[in-house]
Amino acid sequence: MSRIIFQSILKRSFRKSSPWAPPKISSIGNVNKMCDQAASKSKLSDRLLQIGNFNVYCWSISGIETTVVVKKPSDGFSCCFDMGYACRHNIPCDKVMISHGHMDHISAVPQHIKKRELSSLKPASYYVPPHLVDNLLKVCSGFDGLSENTKGLKDPNIIGVKAGEEINLSRGYFAIPFPTVHRVSSQGYIIYSTHKKLAPKYEGLDPKQIAVCIRNGEDIFDEPEIIPEVAFTGDTTFEVFSQCPQDVFRVKLLIMEATYINNDEGTLEERVSLARKWGHIHLSELYENASMFENVDNILLMHLSDKYSCGYIRTKVFENIPESLKDKIHVSTLAKEHYI
Numbered sequence: 001m002s003r004i005i006f007q008s009i010l011k012r013s014f015r016k017s018s019p020w021a022p023p024k025i026s027s028i029g030n031v032n033k034m035c036d037q038a039a040s041k042s043k044l045s046d047r048l049l050q051i052g053n054f055n056v057y058c059w060s061i062s063g064i065e066t067t068v069v070v071k072k073p074s075d076g077f078s079c080c081f082d083m084g085y086a087c088r089h090n091i092p093c094d095k096v097m098i099s100h101g102h103m104d105h106i107s108a109v110p111q112h113i114k115k116r117e118l119s120s121l122k123p124a125s126y127y128v129p130p131h132l133v134d135n136l137l138k139v140c141s142g143f144d145g146l147s148e149n150t151k152g153l154k155d156p157n158i159i160g161v162k163a164g165e166e167i168n169l170s171r172g173y174f175a176i177p178f179p180t181v182h183r184v185s186s187q188g189y190i191i192y193s194t195h196k197k198l199a200p201k202y203e204g205l206d207p208k209q210i211a212v213c214i215r216n217g218e219d220i221f222d223e224p225e226i227i228p229e230v231a232f233t234g235d236t237t238f239e240v241f242s243q244c245p246q247d248v249f250r251v252k253l254l255i256m257e258a259t260y261i262n263n264d265e266g267t268l269e270e271r272v273s274l275a276r277k278w279g280h281i282h283l284s285e286l287y288e289n290a291s292m293f294e295n296v297d298n299i300l301l302m303h304l305s306d307k308y309s310c311g312y313i314r315t316k317v318f319e320n321i322p323e324s325l326k327d328k329i330h331v332s333t334l335a336k337e338h339y340i
């Protein structure tokens, strides 16, 4: 059985500073257990995936809602991709990167703004493909009118970013959008971390000697090391992988859509062709091209079609998985479990 890591159900634990602060991770369960527990709806919102060094809250069903929060507890980094659902897990995120304008990925932006305001959090920044800026501002303005004087909705930080432009994130991280291939203009994001490295001539010096060099005004650092950490595809066809930056194939965590996973209707060609027609990926495309992802540490599949049950998902995702992907594939069924 392939490795699927899920965090167990947690009790809600609110921090004093913010009513939206997410709970802490406590332990790891597995997908079978999670699905079996799906009837217990009251506990279902408190689930994080622990994947490598990341904690991931992935709430995603195709056409319904998608939002993904990625955190790296070791250095306090966090960010959010897409905003189809504003909940206490993503309210604390002040950097939100949106992939495209479909409702299931963007419609909760006004709610996110309002909920942060209610929690006395400073306004977040929303990075979107440039063509979405005007309409998203209009949507926020419309909600401002409906709710009569909601401060944050009057002048939200909605920032258009083109593919290749750099987005400054916190704690030495930055993001770069890349074009994806969907039914509408869309983009994914790569998150990078930067690490200062001592210049070779200073390596081996003890801290006191280093301190002396700094006091003398010497620049002790070499060019920073830049590490691709996370890539997020949003909605796309598999064609994205023939044109994306090569760093996508070197990340520690690739969060990609796999809207369709069925292998029991029609031929493989028919299934793939239907997925592409709708601007999405069929899981078999990933498995047929597994070698492309040999340098990716982990892959999280999201945005699965709402027509699949939890049991169907865990069967189909893992029944034909190539050997090289067996320890890498994770799948998000959190939202699906909640809606059962």
Ligand SMILES: [Zn+2]
Residues within 6 Å of the ligand: 062, 063, 066, 102, 104, 105, 235, 303
């Ligand atoms: Zn979608």
Ligand SMILES: [Zn+2]
Residues within 6 Å of the ligand: 100, 102, 182, 235
């Ligand atoms: Zn879409």
